[in-house]
Amino acid sequence: MRFLHAADIHLDSPLRGLSAYPDAPAAQLRGATRAAFRQLIGTAIDERVDFVVIAGDLYDGDWPDFNTGLFFCAEMGRLQRAGIAAYVLYGNHDAESHMTRALRLPDNVFRFSAQACQTHVIEPLKVALHGRSFKVRDTTENLVRGYAEPLRGYFNIGVLHTALQGGYGEHAAYAPCTLEELHAKGYDYWALGHVHEYRLWQGPSTVCFPGNLQGRSIRETGPRGAVLVTVDDVGHPPRVERLVGDVLRWEHLAVDVSACTTLEAVGLATGRQLAGLLQADAQVPRALRVTLQGTSPLHGELFQREAELRAHVLAEMAALGPERLWLEKVRLATRPLQGSDAGPADGAGRTLGTDALAELATLLAEARQDEALLAELRNDIGQMLAKAPPELLAELPALRQAHAGELGPVFDAVVPSLLARLAREG
Incomplete structure (x- = not known):
């Protein structure tokens, strides 16, 4: 039976x-x-x-x-x-x-x-x-x-x-x-x-x-x-x-972009992993969340050029077959380059040369140790996140950590992006 x-x-x-x-x-x-x-x-x-x-x-x-x-x-x-x-x-x-x-x-x-x-x-x-x-x-x-x-x-x-x-x-x-x-x-x-x-x-x-x-x-x-x-x-x-028996499969795709120095290179790295995913089971279409990770000189630039970055990912999917790959979201989980020898850097990994930007980078680094500022940020962020839907906190680890009072991930995400934008805008 x-x-x-x-x-x-x-x-x-x-x-x-x-x-x-x-x-x-x-x-x-x-x-x-x-x-x-x-x-x-x-x-x-x-x-x-x-x-x-x-x-x-x-x-x-x-x-x-x-x-x-x-x-x-x-x-x-x-x-x-x-x-x-x-x-x-x-x-x-x-x-x-x-x-x-x-x-x-x-x-x-x-x-x-x-x-x-x-x-x-x-x-x-x-x-x-x-x-x-x-x-x-x-x-x-x-x-x-x-x-x-x-x-x-x-x-x-x-x-x-x-x-x-x-x-x-x-x-x-x-x-x-x-x-x-x-x-x-x-x-x-x-x-x-x-x-x-x-x-x-x-x-x-x-x-x-x-x-x-x-x-x-x-x-x-x-x-x-x-x-x-x-x-x-x-x-x-x-x-x-x-x-x-599913007819559409949801997947997470993590792409290490540590070696990438341009958005085009990020797109190519993503395309290679998308092709590998389809080889495993090409019959079932995929809905994908693409997460870019790794320690990258592009960290700040990726955050500033998210719309362009998404277009690069969609282009790779279109080339492999739009009927087989659909995009749920591109998520950024990269980290900035560390080390004093690197100096403050813009989104393309170039060292920022102006005194003003260098001083700003120093002030931002010192801000991480400013207890009065951190207390004020925790209060402001706490009030904002108290009104946020639970789904938002579930999707964004940095926000979950900020909600718990850990502000390091916020600085990691914001500072390189801010410096990159200021460097490009002169």
């Missing part, structure tokens, strides 16, 4: 953070979650699985119109024509209280009740599926305690949308429980959802988060998909095979 376990589909959820620029495939980006789900259903049919389990967050909240539900009905119709059943549990994003729209689903779709644990039995396969959907979005009770006892002589599957206590993902603590509680329940397999990273535990029970089907932002990097579970005999651990 084989079944496919997926979770966190988030149908029609927008992909967030991709830069808008000419030739960016907007329509393809908008349809990524649908394309990934359509591909998943195709895999279930091709593999001739016995049934499909969806462990929560099929939707991404209430539908703006009925098109999302119509699409799901159509895909379930494909399964029905292939003789495959689907067992669907609702999670926090599609809780009863959160969804106001509904359509009649094909007869091959079985939903888990939100009132109490419900057991669906597949008698010919000797399979029992136990699960309870979310009634309200903020479900913080331990649902496992109300799950039914395993049926003797059956392969028992627990379907659960949970944060799973123990730091297995940065997700809201809905339906918390422990790994030990899951093992103690006596089920053969736990089909979990909610945590978007793939996780697998073997033990008295096999416990699995398949991860989300399609990454939706730079916070969800790397391959995404579902799992194929094969059961050879009741009482024996199942075999779990990860199925990669």
